[in-house]
Amino acid sequence: MDTLSTAHSDNFVVDESNSVEGVEGVEGVEGVEGVEGVEEDDGYKPLTKLNNIITHQLYKEQYKIGGAKAKLKDAAIPYSTLAQKLVDQLFGVYSSKAIKSYGEFNDDLVNSPSQVLIRDFYSAEKESKDFVSFSKDLVGILVHRAGQSSGATGGHVFIADFSSGDDEYLLVAVINDEYAIALEEKEDVSNDLKEVEYLNLKGLRFAGQVHVSSWQSGEDRYISFLNGAGDVSSYFKEFLACSGTTSNLKETQAFCEIVENFAKNVLVDGNKLDDNGRNSFIVLVEDFCREKAKAKQELRFQELANAVWPKNPDEFLSVIAASADKVSDGFVPVTKGLNSLVKFQGKTKHWNLVFDRAAIISGQVDLMDDDSIRIRDVPSELLKKLKDEKTE
Numbered sequence: 001m002d003t004l005s006t007a008h009s010d011n012f013v014v015d016e017s018n019s020v021e022g023v024e025g026v027e028g029v030e031g032v033e034g035v036e037g038v039e040e041d042d043g044y045k046p047l048t049k050l051n052n053i054i055t056h057q058l059y060k061e062q063y064k065i066g067g068a069k070a071k072l073k074d075a076a077i078p079y080s081t082l083a084q085k086l087v088d089q090l091f092g093v094y095s096s097k098a099i100k101s102y103g104e105f106n107d108d109l110v111n112s113p114s115q116v117l118i119r120d121f122y123s124a125e126k127e128s129k130d131f132v133s134f135s136k137d138l139v140g141i142l143v144h145r146a147g148q149s150s151g152a153t154g155g156h157v158f159i160a161d162f163s164s165g166d167d168e169y170l171l172v173a174v175i176n177d178e179y180a181i182a183l184e185e186k187e188d189v190s191n192d193l194k195e196v197e198y199l200n201l202k203g204l205r206f207a208g209q210v211h212v213s214s215w216q217s218g219e220d221r222y223i224s225f226l227n228g229a230g231d232v233s234s235y236f237k238e239f240l241a242c243s244g245t246t247s248n249l250k251e252t253q254a255f256c257e258i259v260e261n262f263a264k265n266v267l268v269d270g271n272k273l274d275d276n277g278r279n280s281f282i283v284l285v286e287d288f289c290r291e292k293a294k295a296k297q298e299l300r301f302q303e304l305a306n307a308v309w310p311k312n313p314d315e316f317l318s319v320i321a322a323s324a325d326k327v328s329d330g331f332v333p334v335t336k337g338l339n340s341l342v343k344f345q346g347k348t349k350h351w352n353l354v355f356d357r358a359a360i361i362s363g364q365v366d367l368m369d370d371d372s373i374r375i376r377d378v379p380s381e382l383l384k385k386l387k388d389e390k391t392e
Contacts, residue, residue, distance in 0.1 A: 044081050047088040052131040052161040053077045056139045058174060060146045060154040068147035070157070072136050087160050090173060093201045094209060094226075098301050098321035101328040102221040103242040112241030114141045118170065122212050135159045138172065142239050149235035152206070156199065166213065172240075173207035175199045208240045221246065227329040244328065252289075252337030254325040255299075259285050259341060262319045279361045284308045286341040286357075293333040301329045 057071040077083050105115040121134045139157055146152035155176040162169055178200050184192045208225035215222040225236040263278045273281065285308050292299050301320055305313035320327065344365075345354040353373075359365040366374045378386075 044085065046084045047164070048084075048091055049163045050079060050084050050087045050160070051163070052159075053083055053087055054132060054135045054159050056135065056157045056159075058139070058142065058146060058154045058157050060143075060152050062153045063150050065150055066147050068143045068152070068154075070139050070143050072139060074132065076132055076135075087162050087171075090158065090160065090201055090204075091162070091164065091169070091171060093204055094171060094173065094207055096318065096321050097204070097226055098317040099227045099329045100224045100321075101227050101237070101242075101244065101330060102224050102246070102326045103237070103244040103328075104215070104220050104223055105241050106243035108241070112238070114138060114239060115241040117141075118210060118212075122168075122170075122216070131161065142172070142174075145235050145239040148238075152235050155206070168212040170210040170212055171207065172209075173204060175201065175204060175206075178203070206236060208236045208242075210240065221326050224326070246328070248332045249334045249337045251327055251331040252334045253340065255289075255327045255331075255333075256337065256340045258320055258323045258325055258327065261323075262316060266315070266319075276361070279357055281308065282341050283357060283361070286338055289333040289338055289341075290335060293335045293338065296332055298330040299333050 054073060054076040056073055058068065059070065060068040106112055107115075109116055117134060117137050121129050121131075123129075138159060142157065146154075153174070153176060155174040158171070158173045158175060160169075160171045162171070176199070177197055180196050180198060182194050182196045184194050205226060208223065211222040211224075223240050223242045225240060225242065259282060263273060263281050266273060268277070272278075285304070288304055288307055289299060301317055302313070305316040309316040342357040343354065344356070344360075345352070347353065355365050364376045366376075368374055
Protein backbone atom coordinates (compact mmCIF):
# COMPACT_ATOMS: atom_id res chain seq x y z
CA MET A 1 0.00 0.00 0.00
CA ASP A 2 1.13 3.56 -0.68
CA THR A 3 1.26 6.19 2.06
CA LEU A 4 0.30 9.66 0.86
CA SER A 5 1.43 12.80 2.70
CA THR A 6 -0.46 16.01 2.07
CA ALA A 7 -0.21 19.74 2.73
CA HIS A 8 -1.72 19.50 6.22
CA SER A 9 0.41 16.50 7.22
CA ASP A 10 -2.55 14.14 6.84
CA ASN A 11 -1.46 10.72 5.62
CA PHE A 12 -3.49 8.51 3.30
CA VAL A 13 -3.17 4.94 2.16
CA VAL A 14 -4.51 3.94 -1.25
CA ASP A 15 -4.75 0.18 -1.48
CA GLU A 16 -5.04 -1.98 -4.56
CA SER A 17 -8.84 -1.80 -4.45
CA ASN A 18 -8.52 1.98 -4.85
CA SER A 19 -9.96 2.80 -1.44
CA VAL A 20 -8.51 5.32 1.00
CA GLU A 21 -7.61 4.39 4.54
CA GLY A 22 -6.33 6.48 7.43
CA VAL A 23 -2.96 6.18 9.11
CA GLU A 24 -2.92 5.98 12.90
CA GLY A 25 -2.11 9.22 14.71
CA VAL A 26 -3.23 11.61 11.98
CA GLU A 27 -5.19 14.66 13.08
CA GLY A 28 -7.87 16.45 11.08
CA VAL A 29 -7.91 20.05 9.89
CA GLU A 30 -9.60 22.45 12.27
CA GLY A 31 -11.08 25.91 12.00
CA VAL A 32 -12.38 25.81 8.41
CA GLU A 33 -15.81 26.54 7.08
CA GLY A 34 -17.77 23.51 5.90
CA VAL A 35 -19.51 23.03 2.58
CA GLU A 36 -23.28 22.91 2.63
CA GLY A 37 -24.66 19.54 1.66
CA VAL A 38 -21.43 17.63 2.35
CA GLU A 39 -21.49 15.13 5.18
CA GLU A 40 -19.17 15.93 8.07
CA ASP A 41 -17.44 13.04 9.80
CA ASP A 42 -14.98 12.96 12.71
CA GLY A 43 -15.36 16.72 13.12
CA TYR A 44 -13.88 17.51 9.70
CA LYS A 45 -15.57 20.30 7.74
CA PRO A 46 -15.06 19.84 3.98
CA LEU A 47 -13.71 22.71 1.90
CA THR A 48 -15.13 21.34 -1.35
CA LYS A 49 -17.92 19.05 -2.48
CA LEU A 50 -16.38 15.89 -3.89
CA ASN A 51 -18.26 14.28 -6.75
CA ASN A 52 -15.75 11.78 -8.17
CA ILE A 53 -12.11 10.90 -7.71
CA ILE A 54 -9.97 8.14 -9.20
CA THR A 55 -6.29 7.37 -9.48
CA HIS A 56 -4.44 5.60 -12.30
CA GLN A 57 -0.73 4.86 -12.67
CA LEU A 58 1.43 6.51 -15.36
CA TYR A 59 4.81 5.00 -16.25
CA LYS A 60 7.29 7.24 -18.07
CA GLU A 61 11.06 7.58 -17.84
CA GLN A 62 12.14 11.22 -17.70
CA TYR A 63 14.45 12.68 -20.38
CA LYS A 64 13.36 10.09 -22.93
CA ILE A 65 10.88 10.31 -25.79
CA GLY A 66 8.35 7.49 -26.01
CA GLY A 67 7.84 4.52 -23.74
CA ALA A 68 4.91 5.96 -21.77
CA LYS A 69 2.22 3.56 -20.59
CA ALA A 70 -0.46 3.37 -17.91
CA LYS A 71 -2.01 0.93 -15.47
CA LEU A 72 -5.73 1.75 -15.26
CA LYS A 73 -8.10 1.21 -12.36
CA ASP A 74 -11.63 -0.10 -12.93
CA ALA A 75 -13.24 1.69 -9.99
CA ALA A 76 -13.26 5.17 -8.54
CA ILE A 77 -12.16 5.84 -4.95
CA PRO A 78 -15.26 5.48 -2.74
CA TYR A 79 -16.38 8.61 -0.93
CA SER A 80 -15.02 8.95 2.60
CA THR A 81 -13.78 11.67 4.90
CA LEU A 82 -10.22 10.83 3.91
CA ALA A 83 -11.02 11.02 0.19
CA GLN A 84 -12.66 14.41 0.85
CA LYS A 85 -9.58 15.61 2.75
CA LEU A 86 -7.35 14.49 -0.09
CA VAL A 87 -9.28 16.51 -2.67
CA ASP A 88 -9.51 19.54 -0.38
CA GLN A 89 -5.78 19.58 0.17
CA LEU A 90 -4.88 18.86 -3.44
CA PHE A 91 -7.13 21.74 -4.53
CA GLY A 92 -5.61 24.00 -1.88
CA VAL A 93 -2.04 23.22 -2.89
CA TYR A 94 -2.79 23.71 -6.58
CA SER A 95 -4.59 27.01 -5.96
CA SER A 96 -1.66 28.32 -3.94
CA LYS A 97 0.80 27.84 -6.82
CA ALA A 98 1.65 31.13 -8.54
CA ILE A 99 3.65 29.52 -11.33
CA LYS A 100 0.70 28.79 -13.63
CA SER A 101 -0.42 29.64 -17.15
CA TYR A 102 -3.99 30.20 -18.33
CA GLY A 103 -5.97 29.76 -21.51
CA GLU A 104 -9.02 28.13 -23.06
CA PHE A 105 -9.85 25.20 -25.32
CA ASN A 106 -8.13 25.45 -28.71
CA ASP A 107 -11.15 24.07 -30.64
CA ASP A 108 -8.92 21.62 -32.57
CA LEU A 109 -11.23 18.69 -31.95
CA VAL A 110 -9.20 16.26 -34.09
CA ASN A 111 -5.72 16.75 -32.62
CA SER A 112 -6.86 17.73 -29.13
CA PRO A 113 -9.56 15.18 -28.21
CA SER A 114 -9.47 15.76 -24.43
CA GLN A 115 -11.77 18.77 -24.83
CA VAL A 116 -14.30 16.54 -26.57
CA LEU A 117 -14.27 14.16 -23.62
CA ILE A 118 -14.63 17.02 -21.14
CA ARG A 119 -17.40 18.71 -23.09
CA ASP A 120 -19.28 15.41 -23.28
CA PHE A 121 -18.85 14.52 -19.61
CA TYR A 122 -19.96 17.95 -18.36
CA SER A 123 -23.05 18.04 -20.51
CA ALA A 124 -26.53 18.53 -19.05
CA GLU A 125 -26.82 14.74 -18.65
CA LYS A 126 -23.64 14.45 -16.59
CA GLU A 127 -25.32 12.28 -13.94
CA SER A 128 -25.66 9.49 -16.45
CA LYS A 129 -22.02 9.64 -17.55
CA ASP A 130 -19.47 6.99 -16.62
CA PHE A 131 -16.70 8.77 -14.68
CA VAL A 132 -14.39 5.76 -14.69
CA SER A 133 -14.52 5.40 -18.49
CA PHE A 134 -14.11 9.16 -18.84
CA SER A 135 -10.99 9.09 -16.66
CA LYS A 136 -9.51 6.15 -18.59
CA ASP A 137 -9.97 7.98 -21.89
CA LEU A 138 -8.29 11.08 -20.44
CA VAL A 139 -5.32 9.05 -19.23
CA GLY A 140 -4.99 7.52 -22.69
CA ILE A 141 -4.48 11.03 -24.09
CA LEU A 142 -2.13 11.88 -21.22
CA VAL A 143 0.00 8.82 -22.04
CA HIS A 144 0.24 9.95 -25.66
CA ARG A 145 1.30 13.49 -24.71
CA ALA A 146 3.70 12.28 -22.01
CA GLY A 147 5.43 10.06 -24.53
CA GLN A 148 6.10 13.10 -26.71
CA SER A 149 7.72 15.04 -23.84
CA SER A 150 11.21 14.35 -22.53
CA GLY A 151 10.41 16.26 -19.36
CA ALA A 152 7.35 14.20 -18.43
CA THR A 153 7.60 11.63 -15.64
CA GLY A 154 5.42 8.85 -14.35
CA GLY A 155 3.42 8.84 -11.15
CA HIS A 156 -0.04 8.53 -9.67
CA VAL A 157 -2.59 10.28 -11.88
CA PHE A 158 -5.35 11.79 -9.75
CA ILE A 159 -8.48 12.93 -11.56
CA ALA A 160 -10.99 14.75 -9.39
CA ASP A 161 -14.43 16.15 -10.22
CA PHE A 162 -15.61 18.50 -7.46
CA SER A 163 -17.07 21.90 -6.68
CA SER A 164 -16.07 24.79 -4.43
CA GLY A 165 -19.00 27.05 -3.60
CA ASP A 166 -20.92 27.50 -6.85
CA ASP A 167 -17.87 26.70 -9.00
CA GLU A 168 -17.28 23.26 -10.52
CA TYR A 169 -13.78 22.01 -11.34
CA LEU A 170 -11.93 19.16 -13.02
CA LEU A 171 -8.41 18.70 -11.66
CA VAL A 172 -5.77 16.33 -13.07
CA ALA A 173 -2.49 15.90 -11.21
CA VAL A 174 0.49 13.58 -11.61
CA ILE A 175 2.16 13.04 -8.24
CA ASN A 176 5.37 11.12 -7.64
CA ASP A 177 6.33 8.86 -4.73
CA GLU A 178 8.86 10.08 -2.18
CA TYR A 179 10.48 8.43 0.83
CA ALA A 180 10.95 9.59 4.41
CA ILE A 181 12.16 8.16 7.71
CA ALA A 182 9.49 7.76 10.37
CA LEU A 183 9.79 7.02 14.07
CA GLU A 184 7.86 3.96 15.22
CA GLU A 185 7.14 4.28 18.93
CA LYS A 186 6.97 1.12 21.04
CA GLU A 187 6.07 0.74 24.69
CA ASP A 188 8.84 -0.22 27.14
CA VAL A 189 11.38 -0.69 24.36
CA SER A 190 13.55 1.57 22.28
CA ASN A 191 11.88 3.30 19.33
CA ASP A 192 12.52 1.99 15.81
CA LEU A 193 13.09 3.86 12.57
CA LYS A 194 11.30 2.84 9.41
CA GLU A 195 11.21 4.04 5.82
CA VAL A 196 7.84 5.34 4.65
CA GLU A 197 6.70 5.83 1.07
CA TYR A 198 4.45 8.87 0.64
CA LEU A 199 3.13 11.51 -1.72
CA ASN A 200 4.08 15.07 -0.89
CA LEU A 201 1.43 17.30 -2.43
CA LYS A 202 3.52 20.39 -1.74
CA GLY A 203 5.94 19.13 -4.38
CA LEU A 204 3.21 19.10 -7.04
CA ARG A 205 4.79 19.73 -10.47
CA PHE A 206 2.48 18.25 -13.12
CA ALA A 207 -1.13 19.37 -12.84
CA GLY A 208 -3.88 21.19 -14.69
CA GLN A 209 -7.40 22.35 -13.93
CA VAL A 210 -10.53 23.25 -15.87
CA HIS A 211 -12.84 25.76 -14.21
CA VAL A 212 -15.94 24.10 -15.61
CA SER A 213 -18.39 26.76 -14.44
CA SER A 214 -16.42 29.59 -16.06
CA TRP A 215 -16.18 27.66 -19.31
CA GLN A 216 -19.90 26.87 -19.38
CA SER A 217 -20.82 30.51 -18.68
CA GLY A 218 -18.78 31.73 -21.67
CA GLU A 219 -15.84 33.25 -19.78
CA ASP A 220 -12.27 32.96 -21.02
CA ARG A 221 -9.05 31.74 -19.31
CA TYR A 222 -10.87 28.84 -17.63
CA ILE A 223 -7.99 26.38 -18.06
CA SER A 224 -4.84 26.56 -15.95
CA PHE A 225 -1.76 24.37 -15.64
CA LEU A 226 1.47 24.46 -13.67
CA ASN A 227 4.31 26.06 -15.54
CA GLY A 228 7.67 24.32 -15.79
CA ALA A 229 10.81 24.61 -17.83
CA GLY A 230 10.94 23.60 -21.48
CA ASP A 231 8.39 21.10 -22.71
CA VAL A 232 7.19 20.27 -19.20
CA SER A 233 4.50 22.95 -19.33
CA SER A 234 3.70 22.43 -23.02
CA TYR A 235 3.05 18.73 -22.34
CA PHE A 236 0.18 19.48 -19.95
CA LYS A 237 -1.00 22.39 -22.07
CA GLU A 238 -1.39 20.08 -25.06
CA PHE A 239 -3.00 17.37 -22.93
CA LEU A 240 -5.68 19.85 -21.79
CA ALA A 241 -6.17 21.19 -25.35
CA CYS A 242 -5.31 24.63 -24.04
CA SER A 243 -4.66 27.69 -26.17
CA GLY A 244 -3.34 30.91 -24.64
CA THR A 245 -5.41 33.86 -25.80
CA THR A 246 -4.42 36.87 -23.68
CA SER A 247 -2.00 39.37 -25.21
CA ASN A 248 1.28 40.19 -23.47
CA LEU A 249 0.08 43.79 -23.09
CA LYS A 250 -2.99 42.72 -21.11
CA GLU A 251 -0.89 40.33 -19.03
CA THR A 252 1.53 43.18 -18.28
CA GLN A 253 -1.24 45.59 -17.27
CA ALA A 254 -2.88 43.01 -15.01
CA PHE A 255 0.46 42.16 -13.43
CA CYS A 256 1.16 45.83 -12.70
CA GLU A 257 -2.08 46.02 -10.71
CA ILE A 258 -0.97 43.05 -8.62
CA VAL A 259 2.39 44.70 -7.95
CA GLU A 260 0.78 47.96 -6.86
CA ASN A 261 -1.69 46.17 -4.56
CA PHE A 262 1.13 44.16 -2.99
CA ALA A 263 3.19 47.30 -2.37
CA LYS A 264 0.21 49.02 -0.73
CA ASN A 265 -0.84 46.14 1.52
CA VAL A 266 2.22 44.05 2.41
CA LEU A 267 3.23 44.16 6.06
CA VAL A 268 6.84 44.30 7.23
CA ASP A 269 7.23 43.76 10.96
CA GLY A 270 3.52 44.42 11.30
CA ASN A 271 3.57 47.73 9.43
CA LYS A 272 2.80 48.73 5.86
CA LEU A 273 5.61 50.06 3.71
CA ASP A 274 6.18 53.81 3.98
CA ASP A 275 6.17 55.97 0.85
CA ASN A 276 9.88 55.45 0.20
CA GLY A 277 9.69 51.69 0.73
CA ARG A 278 6.65 51.33 -1.50
CA ASN A 279 8.14 53.46 -4.27
CA SER A 280 11.50 51.69 -4.09
CA PHE A 281 9.84 48.27 -4.41
CA ILE A 282 7.73 49.31 -7.40
CA VAL A 283 10.73 50.87 -9.18
CA LEU A 284 12.73 47.67 -8.54
CA VAL A 285 9.98 45.56 -10.10
CA GLU A 286 9.63 47.94 -13.04
CA ASP A 287 13.37 47.91 -13.73
CA PHE A 288 13.46 44.10 -13.64
CA CYS A 289 10.47 43.78 -15.96
CA ARG A 290 11.72 46.48 -18.33
CA GLU A 291 14.96 44.57 -18.86
CA LYS A 292 12.92 41.51 -19.77
CA ALA A 293 10.79 43.59 -22.12
CA LYS A 294 13.86 45.00 -23.90
CA ALA A 295 15.36 41.55 -24.34
CA LYS A 296 11.94 40.06 -25.25
CA GLN A 297 12.43 37.45 -22.54
CA GLU A 298 9.78 35.64 -20.50
CA LEU A 299 9.06 36.90 -17.00
CA ARG A 300 9.32 34.06 -14.48
CA PHE A 301 7.63 34.84 -11.19
CA GLN A 302 10.03 32.81 -9.04
CA GLU A 303 13.04 34.63 -10.49
CA LEU A 304 11.32 37.98 -10.03
CA ALA A 305 10.27 37.26 -6.45
CA ASN A 306 13.79 36.19 -5.51
CA ALA A 307 15.18 39.44 -6.94
CA VAL A 308 12.68 42.03 -5.70
CA TRP A 309 11.43 40.48 -2.42
CA PRO A 310 14.34 38.26 -1.29
CA LYS A 311 13.35 38.40 2.38
CA ASN A 312 10.26 36.28 1.64
CA PRO A 313 9.75 35.39 -2.05
CA ASP A 314 6.84 33.06 -1.25
CA GLU A 315 4.91 35.98 0.24
CA PHE A 316 4.98 37.78 -3.11
CA LEU A 317 4.19 34.58 -5.01
CA SER A 318 1.19 33.84 -2.79
CA VAL A 319 -0.32 37.23 -3.62
CA ILE A 320 0.11 36.55 -7.35
CA ALA A 321 -1.56 33.15 -6.91
CA ALA A 322 -4.48 34.58 -4.94
CA SER A 323 -5.15 37.48 -7.29
CA ALA A 324 -8.40 37.59 -9.23
CA ASP A 325 -6.30 38.74 -12.20
CA LYS A 326 -5.11 35.46 -13.71
CA VAL A 327 -1.63 36.31 -14.93
CA SER A 328 0.38 33.59 -16.68
CA ASP A 329 3.88 32.84 -15.52
CA GLY A 330 6.27 33.26 -18.46
CA PHE A 331 4.57 36.10 -20.34
CA VAL A 332 6.83 38.62 -22.10
CA PRO A 333 6.40 42.09 -20.54
CA VAL A 334 5.48 44.98 -22.81
CA THR A 335 7.16 48.34 -22.14
CA LYS A 336 3.97 50.28 -22.77
CA GLY A 337 2.14 48.22 -20.17
CA LEU A 338 4.85 48.84 -17.56
CA ASN A 339 4.36 52.58 -17.72
CA SER A 340 1.50 52.42 -15.24
CA LEU A 341 4.01 51.48 -12.53
CA VAL A 342 6.07 54.64 -12.93
CA LYS A 343 4.06 57.12 -14.99
CA PHE A 344 1.41 59.48 -13.60
CA GLN A 345 -0.68 61.64 -15.83
CA GLY A 346 -3.86 63.64 -15.84
CA LYS A 347 -5.45 66.37 -17.87
CA THR A 348 -8.38 68.71 -18.07
CA LYS A 349 -9.62 70.95 -20.84
CA HIS A 350 -6.91 73.49 -20.04
CA TRP A 351 -3.85 71.55 -18.89
CA ASN A 352 -2.01 68.20 -19.12
CA LEU A 353 0.31 66.95 -16.37
CA VAL A 354 2.71 63.98 -16.79
CA PHE A 355 5.47 62.89 -14.40
CA ASP A 356 7.14 59.66 -13.28
CA ARG A 357 7.60 58.00 -9.91
CA ALA A 358 11.16 59.30 -9.63
CA ALA A 359 9.72 62.81 -9.30
CA ILE A 360 7.73 61.67 -6.26
CA ILE A 361 10.72 59.89 -4.71
CA SER A 362 12.94 62.97 -5.16
CA GLY A 363 10.27 65.30 -3.73
CA GLN A 364 9.82 67.24 -6.97
CA VAL A 365 6.10 66.37 -6.98
CA ASP A 366 4.10 66.18 -3.79
CA LEU A 367 0.40 65.82 -2.94
CA MET A 368 -0.64 68.33 -0.27
CA ASP A 369 -3.24 67.87 2.46
CA ASP A 370 -5.75 70.02 0.58
CA ASP A 371 -5.42 67.72 -2.51
CA SER A 372 -3.39 70.30 -4.42
CA ILE A 373 -0.13 69.26 -6.10
CA ARG A 374 3.14 71.07 -5.34
CA ILE A 375 5.82 70.97 -8.03
CA ARG A 376 9.46 71.83 -7.25
CA ASP A 377 12.39 72.48 -9.60
CA VAL A 378 10.17 73.99 -12.26
CA PRO A 379 12.19 74.59 -15.48
CA SER A 380 13.48 78.14 -15.57
CA GLU A 381 11.88 78.86 -18.96
CA LEU A 382 8.43 77.88 -17.71
CA LEU A 383 8.96 79.68 -14.42
CA LYS A 384 9.97 82.92 -16.20
CA LYS A 385 6.99 82.74 -18.50
CA LEU A 386 4.62 82.26 -15.56
CA LYS A 387 6.17 85.13 -13.70
CA ASP A 388 5.90 87.37 -16.76
CA GLU A 389 2.23 86.37 -17.12
CA LYS A 390 1.54 87.19 -13.49
CA THR A 391 3.29 90.58 -13.74
CA GLU A 392 1.17 91.60 -16.69
